[in-house]
Amino acid sequence: MTRFAEPAAGAAPTTAVPTERRAKTRHYVMTPPRHFAVDYAINPWMDTANPVDTTVAMAQWHQLRDIYLQMGHTVDLVEPAPGLPDMVYAANGGLIIDGTAVVARFKYAQRKQESALYADWLRSRGYQPVHTRHVNEGQGDLLPVGGTILAGSGFRTDPRAHGQIAEIFGRPVVSLELVDPRFYHLDTALAVLDDETIAYYPPAFTYASRAHLETLFPQAILVDSADAYVFGLNSVSDGLHVVHPAAAVGFAEQLSDAGFEPIGVDLSELLKGGGSVKCCTLEVYS
Structure with a gap:
């Protein structure tokens, strides 16, 4: 059953304080942007009139x-397929925790074939991929933090899938509703930095969802619009190092102040499709 945190009376966000951070070796899955293009528009970042340089995209991805x-x-690595330009956004392919794997069920027809390819890859690695009855877009909207899964809805993942995710993984799920179409996946508006720390952009969420986050993560890093609009929160952390879009300079300073080590990377070409660091990175959680 989806768990909702009750907002504490008078709860107010605070800034994360410096502490000793520790890196943990991670296992990531990525898909090269060999066939990357913007041939359609299914989010506000995609403009079919804005040409994509696949060579640049490949260099940035490498x-x-x-x-x-x-x-x-x-x-x-998962091998990309022609005709599926968004496969580079591997995070959307599913959610893998402690040997259990849920494969994505995409909302838009343009991406539905990706599910079969990611399911094939999971089987090739010994997983038995589980399918949800309702739309889920993998780690785009399903982000583990500690023993909890933060689950987004509003634009892609169906909130009815949240209960299924809780049952499959046996973990509490906190539902969070997004309201700004520029932040159409949870991982565009919220970054998990370690088992207790997150960063997020408050205006991307409903009032109720912001209240849940303020209660659960009172020391979260709150990111300004300038950094959110360059997809700064679409970042990947190993508990110490945070790989983030290089243009998010304010966020980088906040990370340093909180004891993390920011590493900026230029993925501007891939942002044309509405994705950045986290979108390109499916983490295998164990």
Whole structure:
């Protein structure tokens, strides 16, 4: 059953305080943007009149992968397929926790074939992929933090899928509703930094969802519009290092003040499709 936190009376957000951060070796899955293009528009960032340079996109993607490898993380690859330009956004492919894997059920027809390919990859790695009855867009809207799963809705993932996710993984799920179409997935408006710390952009959420977040994460980092609009929150953290879009300079300063080590990367070409660092990174949680 989906769990909703009750807002505390007079709860107010505070800024994360410096503490000792520890990196943990991570396991990531990525898909090269070999066929990346903006051939349709299913989010406000996509403009079919704005040409995409696939060579630049590949170079930026390789830089991101190389950063992960240099940090000692494992990176597995899923082979992209022609005609599926959004496969580079691997985070949307599903959710994998402790050997259990849910494969995405996409909202838009343009992406539905991706589910079968990610399911095939999961089977090739020994998983038995589980399908939800309702739309879920993987780690785009399903973000584990500690023993809880934060689950987004409003634009992509059906809130009815949240209860299914809770049952499949045996974890409490906190439902959060997004209201700004520019932040159509949870991972565009909220970043998990460690098992207790998140960063988010408050205006992307309903009042009730903001109240839940204020109660659950009173020391969260609250990001300004300038950093949110460059997809600064579409970031990946290993508990110490936070890989984020380089243009989010204010967020980088906030991370440093909170004891994290920010690493900026330029994924501007991939932002043309409405994705950045986290969108390109499916984490295998164990």
